[in-house]
Structures are given as structure tokens and as C-alpha cells.
Amino acid sequence: MKRRKFLSSVVKTASNAACAQVFSPALNFLFLPQSSAPKTPPNTSARPQLSLTLDDPTLSLGSVLKWQEANSRILKAISVKDVRAALFVCGMRVDEEDGAKLLTAWDRAGHLMCNHSYSHKLYGERTPYADFAVDFLKNEKVIAPYHNRTALFRYPFLKEGDTADKRDRFRTLLKERGYRVGHVTIDASDWYVSQRFVDRLGKQPNAPVTPYRDFLIAHLLDRAAFYRQLALDVLGRDIRHTVLMHFNPLNALVLPDVLNAFESAGWQWIDASVAFEDPVFRSQPQTLPAGESLIWALAKETGRFEDRLRYPGEDDIYEKPKMDALGL
Ligand SMILES: [Zn+2]
Numbered sequence: 001m002k003r004r005k006f007l008s009s010v011v012k013t014a015s016n017a018a019c020a021q022v023f024s025p026a027l028n029f030l031f032l033p034q035s036s037a038p039k040t041p042p043n044t045s046a047r048p049q050l051s052l053t054l055d056d057p058t059l060s061l062g063s064v065l066k067w068q069e070a071n072s073r074i075l076k077a078i079s080v081k082d083v084r085a086a087l088f089v090c091g092m093r094v095d096e097e098d099g100a101k102l103l104t105a106w107d108r109a110g111h112l113m114c115n116h117s118y119s120h121k122l123y124g125e126r127t128p129y130a131d132f133a134v135d136f137l138k139n140e141k142v143i144a145p146y147h148n149r150t151a152l153f154r155y156p157f158l159k160e161g162d163t164a165d166k167r168d169r170f171r172t173l174l175k176e177r178g179y180r181v182g183h184v185t186i187d188a189s190d191w192y193v194s195q196r197f198v199d200r201l202g203k204q205p206n207a208p209v210t211p212y213r214d215f216l217i218a219h220l221l222d223r224a225a226f227y228r229q230l231a232l233d234v235l236g237r238d239i240r241h242t243v244l245m246h247f248n249p250l251n252a253l254v255l256p257d258v259l260n261a262f263e264s265a266g267w268q269w270i271d272a273s274v275a276f277e278d279p280v281f282r283s284q285p286q287t288l289p290a291g292e293s294l295i296w297a298l299a300k301e302t303g304r305f306e307d308r309l310r311y312p313g314e315d316d317i318y319e320k321p322k323m324d325a326l327g328l
Contacts, residue, residue: 050241051275052085058093070252077255086272088116091142107146114152152182160290167290183294186243192316194250213254240278
């Protein structure tokens with residue numbers, strides 16, 4: 001609570017200073033391919049393709065491992081596959097000296113450095129447009145120093161606004177500042193599996209990671225298959241996918257196995273910059289509440305897939321009974 005209060009006062013102070021900027025011209029230090037024509041054709045390869053998008057790098061991983069070890073493990077796992085990921089940075093988690101070290105390692109490895117807001121606010125009824133806009137702008141400063149900063153914004157919790165007015169106003173702001181949405185197509189609850197693993201270690205320090213790894217892999221492959229099929233049914237083609245994962249202890253320990261498991265299941269890892277060129281990422285579903293996986297929202301918009309759509313698309317409530325049953 002203390003942290004929350006502190007942050008809200010920081011944001012209020014920032015909002016007074018930054019409100020005037022909300023409608024100022026886009027900063028020219030951010031870039032993204034703006035051409036209307038994709039530079040590369042849609043995925044016509046036989047194998048489904050996906051890129052890794054990793055959210056919320058943090059200096060605070062609890063007692064399981066230090067951020068330095070998590071960072072080097074995750075970066076190494078990705079470099080083995082010779083692809084570039086997209087890192088979605090939430091400023092409050094890295095806004096101290098060590099945070100710059102963490103982010104610099106990603107930047108030097110060539111990964112996209114993207115905006116995930118400063119305070120991770122849920123853009124729902126409790127967050128007015130102005131607060132959300134200020135928080136987004138505040139985070140531009142966090143990624144500004146990096147060579148590979150990229151004008152992609154990912155909404156916290158994938159929530160894009162609870163009213164048409166708020167949804168459209170923020171989309172307009174993104175456009176004015178040269179941003180596109182860093183959409184997730186394959187949504188998942190990896191954060192919850194890691195949280196359960198950390199909770200278990202708190203009670204049983206020698207608990208093995210293997211069953212959590214296996215659950216995580218099965219969960220991610222299941223979600224990938226679900227969203228791939230949904231995309232095929234909604235769009236009639238294989239798109240380039242973006243899978244949502246997080247900077248957390250479990251992923252730091254088992255990411256090599258996760259990446260290998262996708263390949264064994266037939267997937268091909270590609271660069272995030274290539275994935276985000278797929279034309280699907282230009283779509284702007286007119287759903288309310290807005291958000292979720294881009295594929296979820298596009299399916300929802302058609303009104304033809306109600307039997308396959310739950311709300312929210314992914315959450316801990318769906319995984320809890322399964323993990324409980326397995327004693328995880
Ligand atoms: Zn996040």
C-alpha cells in the first residue's frame with residue numbers, strides 16, 4: 001500500500017507537469033516502421049511462426065534468484081535461438097541505477113525496447129484517460145536512452161479501455177506519437193505458474209522445478225494451439241504470432257526448455273520486429289471492454305465465436321483448479 005501511495009503521488013506530480021505534453025507533437029526519438037505496406041509478406045511458411053515478447057523486467061524477483069542471474073539466463077536462452085525478442089518495460093520496476101544495467105543488456109543484445117507504461121495501471125473504470133496518458137508518457141523517458149527503443153505500446157493486463165471514448169482517445173494519442181500497439185496474439189498465464197512455484201519454494205525450499213516447468217510448457221502450447229486455430233478461423237490464414245511471457249523466476253529457470261518445446265511442437269521462432277510487420281497488427285477491434293489477445297478481440301468483434309470465447313481470455317482462475325489437482 002505504501003508503494004502504491006507513493007507511486008500515485010509521483011504520478012500526480014508528473015501529471016501536472018506532463019498534462020501539457022499530452023497533445024504535443026510526437027517525440028522524434030522514437031521510431032517504428034510507419035509504411036502502410038508490410039515489408040515482408042504474411043506467413044506462408046508451412047510452420048507456424050511466433051516471436052517472444054517478454055513483459056515487466058524487474059529488479060525484484062524475491063528470494064529465488066537475483067535479477068542479474070535471471071537476466072543473463074533469459075538473454076542466453078533467447079540468443080541460443082538467434083532471434084530478437086520484444087521487451088515491454090514498465091518503468092516503476094526498473095527505475096533505479098541497476099534498472100539501467102538490466103535494460104542495457106537487452107538493448108545491446110538487439111532486442112526491441114518497448115513501452116509498457118510506468119505504473120502498470122489497469123485502463124478500466126478507475127483509471128481516467130488523462131491518468132493513463134500521463135503514465136504512458138512518463139515511461140517514454142525510461143526507454144528513451146536505448147538504441148533499440150521502439151514505438152510499440154503494450155497495455156497493462158491487455159486492457160484497452162472500458163468505454164469507446166477512452167479506448168479511442170488513447171488510440172488517437174498512440175497514433176499522434178507514432179506508436180502502434182504491441183499486441184499479444186497468444187495470451188497465457190505464465191505469471192501465475194511462476195507465482196505458484198515461488199509460493200511453493202517459500203514453504204518447501206527444495207521443491208523441484210520440473211513439474212512447474214512441465215505445467216508451464218503444456219499450458220503455453222495449449223494456448224498457442226487455441227489462438228492459432230482461432231486466428232485461422234477468424235482471418236483465414238496463419239498470422240505471425242506474438243506470445244506473452246514475463247520476466248519471472250520460473251521463466252528464468254526453464255526458458256530454454258520452453259523455447260525447445262515450441263520447436264518440437266512445430267513452431268518456428270522469429271524476430272519480434274518481423275512478427276509485428278504482419279498486417280494483422282494494424283487492426284483495431286471495436287470491442288468493449290477493449291483489449292485481450294488481439295485474436296480474441298477480432299473473434300469477439302465478429303460475434304461468431306461466442307462459444308469459444310471466455311472473459312477474461314486468460315486468468316489465474318482457469319489454471320488454479322488444474323494446478324490444485326496436480327498438487328502444484
Ligand atoms: Zn505487465
